[in-house]
Amino acid sequence: MATELSRIRNFSIIAHIDHGKSTLADRLIQRTGGLTEREMSAQVLDNMDIEKERGITIKAQTVRLEWKGHVLNLMDTPGHVDFAYEVSRSLAACEGALLVVDAAQGVEAQTLANVYQSIEHDHEIIPVINKIDLPSAEPEKVRHEIEEIIGIDASNAVLASAKSGIGIDEILDAIVERIPAPKGDPDAPLKAMLVDSWYDPYLGVVILVRVIDGMIKKGQQIKFMAAGTTHLIDRVGAFRPKIEQLPDLGPGEIGFITAQIKEVAQARVGDTLTDAKRPALQALEGFKEVQPVVFCGLFPVDAADFEKLRESISRLRLNDASFSFEMETSAALGFGFRCGFLGLLHLEIIQERLTREYDLDLITTAPSVVYKIKLTKAAGEAAGREIELHNPADMPDPNRIESIEEPWIKAVVYVPDEYLGSILKLCQDRRGIQKDLTYVGGRAQITYELPLNEVVFDFYDRLKSISRGYASFDYEQIGHREGDLVKMSILVNNEPVDALSMIVHASTAETRGRGMCERLKDLIPRHLFKIPIQAAIGGKVIARETIAALRKDVTAKCYGGDASRKRKLLDKQKEGKKRMREYGSVQIPQEAFIAALRMGEE
Numbered sequence: 001m002a003t004e005l006s007r008i009r010n011f012s013i014i015a016h017i018d019h020g021k022s023t024l025a026d027r028l029i030q031r032t033g034g035l036t037e038r039e040m041s042a043q044v045l046d047n048m049d050i051e052k053e054r055g056i057t058i059k060a061q062t063v064r065l066e067w068k069g070h071v072l073n074l075m076d077t078p079g080h081v082d083f084a085y086e087v088s089r090s091l092a093a094c095e096g097a098l099l100v101v102d103a104a105q106g107v108e109a110q111t112l113a114n115v116y117q118s119i120e121h122d123h124e125i126i127p128v129i130n131k132i133d134l135p136s137a138e139p140e141k142v143r144h145e146i147e148e149i150i151g152i153d154a155s156n157a158v159l160a161s162a163k164s165g166i167g168i169d170e171i172l173d174a175i176v177e178r179i180p181a182p183k184g185d186p187d188a189p190l191k192a193m194l195v196d197s198w199y200d201p202y203l204g205v206v207i208l209v210r211v212i213d214g215m216i217k218k219g220q221q222i223k224f225m226a227a228g229t230t231h232l233i234d235r236v237g238a239f240r241p242k243i244e245q246l247p248d249l250g251p252g253e254i255g256f257i258t259a260q261i262k263e264v265a266q267a268r269v270g271d272t273l274t275d276a277k278r279p280a281l282q283a284l285e286g287f288k289e290v291q292p293v294v295f296c297g298l299f300p301v302d303a304a305d306f307e308k309l310r311e312s313i314s315r316l317r318l319n320d321a322s323f324s325f326e327m328e329t330s331a332a333l334g335f336g337f338r339c340g341f342l343g344l345l346h347l348e349i350i351q352e353r354l355t356r357e358y359d360l361d362l363i364t365t366a367p368s369v370v371y372k373i374k375l376t377k378a379a380g381e382a383a384g385r386e387i388e389l390h391n392p393a394d395m396p397d398p399n400r401i402e403s404i405e406e407p408w409i410k411a412v413v414y415v416p417d418e419y420l421g422s423i424l425k426l427c428q429d430r431r432g433i434q435k436d437l438t439y440v441g442g443r444a445q446i447t448y449e450l451p452l453n454e455v456v457f458d459f460y461d462r463l464k465s466i467s468r469g470y471a472s473f474d475y476e477q478i479g480h481r482e483g484d485l486v487k488m489s490i491l492v493n494n495e496p497v498d499a500l501s502m503i504v505h506a507s508t509a510e511t512r513g514r515g516m517c518e519r520l521k522d523l524i525p526r527h528l529f530k531i532p533i534q535a536a537i538g539g540k541v542i543a544r545e546t547i548a549a550l551r552k553d554v555t556a557k558c559y560g561g562d563a564s565r566k567r568k569l570l571d572k573q574k575e576g577k578k579r580m581r582e583y584g585s586v587q588i589p590q591e592a593f594i595a596a597l598r599m600g601e602e
Ligand SMILES: Nc1nc2c(ncn2[C@@H]2O[C@H](COP(=O)(O)OP(=O)(O)OP(=O)(O)O)[C@@H](O)[C@H]2O)c(=O)[nH]1
Pocket: 015, 016, 017, 018, 019, 020, 021, 022, 023, 024, 046, 055, 056, 057, 079, 130, 131, 132, 133, 134, 160, 161, 162, 163, 164
């Protein structure tokens, strides 16, 4: 039997990265008896290796807890801007949220963005001031900050330490007392939101749902309203956090279903599930198809690995519908794939998984955003066509281009006063337009509009290093704008290296070109001949460096007859070779492709 509405509480946890969300979730699970101490040894909610290592949550998960006769569904949400849409769907499945703020760090930009979303969903928000065990904790100051900056009442904030287990019962009680029960009609046609989906090797695609109206049962024929497909449900259940099968789920409940679906791409987050025979009239609001925003080429270092790369990429895609790929050939890099990602972190995660889980050596080409290009009117055409450009290598001839538009973002940076000057300079250097600057409790909140292209490479890294980690950053896309953009090619030994070509703003082309050439000069080892490195726009060279010739004999340093030492050096050189790409007659090391794009302190 489905749980009675009045006994259900659905909540998520909002927190800035590292403020203790996962630790608190684990505590709540442990306190409510979901797992034994030993099973708790590993953090349960962050269950992917990379998540654990980087300490960030990538995929949303949910757990059903029992507390004093109530069923509490805890929804874990991803903690990074790249996954903002998944966050918004998870929040839409809840009636309340715990707002976890680190007692030593205070409120940060990411917290703000998520909390405002939560407020928009009419959530009851329970502030939790975490890490009060730290000597540097200032709970009263943070309480003040929550009231002043976020504008919600924090007088009844729960003081807690997820690490030492302080305040856990109070948090559970507050959830039952303060968060409203969900509403819904068990007799209405089924309407359930697809909150998340992932691929499980044993169960196939597992779909997390929040039932709004009606009942969802094993053996029921359901229809995905946006996708238009129908499926037969073969399992219904919940995670406690171990899987438990249930006969059905009713209104207000959160749980999972399986329906012999093979790919997560068929189960898009935000879709509405309904009964195939007695469908709901209207789908739920808020469905959005997430689109990749950053593209790059992935090529195997060893051309013989191409098939392996294809298989690995296809397998990853089974589990990640937001990532896209299509085959690409490059004059220099051979066969590979053009892949699309939600952002740079997403790119890094996929690249790391391919390297680590599938043991592949990869070359990643310069990441690029999506440009909109308006072509001049060709003979026989009524008007110029518009194309989307995902790869700088495909840029049409300049005289065919009427105009180019690039994507822009609105960024909110939150930074302690002492770093403000350097952060403003960084934004200004990246063609930013300042929109707002306000002070809240000794910290500045800066709003900038920036071209996405200037942000994708290393903006976040630079922001963090300039502010020693104190600045936080959040952004949303605000559409395309026309810009004076040109394609810059890099020529190594007089041959264009298409993997290094990029689209840049005309005003920054020269500096960017000079920087690229200088870095490549250091990244490409000397050869037996002189190697010119040039940056060019069209036929015009705008920067140039030369790598001097050298006779490279690695064993020369080994005086004496230590054969094993010599062997080792030769092996090492061989290893080094494997990671190089032959370009004409020049060998370019794998790292050079990405390292050359780091803009540094230009
Ligand atoms: N001293 C202290 N440390 C804590 C407490 N809660 C969490 N931590 C530590 O803070 C760090 C971050 O905690 P997590 O729970 O991984 O943070 P998170 O908010 O889940 O991070 P994301 O998954 O990236 O959003 C870890 O090293 C925890 O051990 C606490 O109450 N006191």
